[in-house]
Amino acid sequence: MMKKLLNIVVLIPVGIVLIVLSVANRQTVTLALNPFNPADSVLSVSSPFFIFLFLAVIFGLVVGSLATWFGQGKYRKRARNEATEAVKWHAEAEKHRTRAETIASQTLLPATSR
Template identity: 45%
Template structure:
């Protein structure tokens, strides 16, 4: 139910705005990587403006995701260490599988 609400409240309006933006900005715009010589044809590309906007949005999303992933590395490392610690503690509390009493190394007697 919550997924449907998010879809209707967030995704649909964003999609409508992006489609309107794409339709309104179909004319080619020059994008150059050489700010000192904008007429340099080797470093200039002409694309519709909405393509340039979508590409910049995608690059921003990727860079933001990478930055977030890198910043959260210490928390992932801490979670791995805690998981190992829990596994070690669980192994210490479980009785041995060989039928021996815990900690003595003597076979268990059946009576």
């Protein structure tokens, strides 16, 4: 319930801001990718300005996510190694526990039969 409320409180204002940006930046602009001849139509794209704004935000989100993912790789590797080691130690402890139970049951049987 709290998560749904938080999503509504965050997503509605973000949606409103995106709609306002889209309406305010409807004019067509040309993005020229040829710095020596900006009039070259092969390396230029014309579209509403808000599309370029949204593409820049999406590109920034993707680049930031990738940088975070690769930056935290050493921590994920360490967690995998420690999880593997923990499983190994749990198996070892279980093996010793069953061995101790069998030894205890063997030593208790002769004492109770007397």
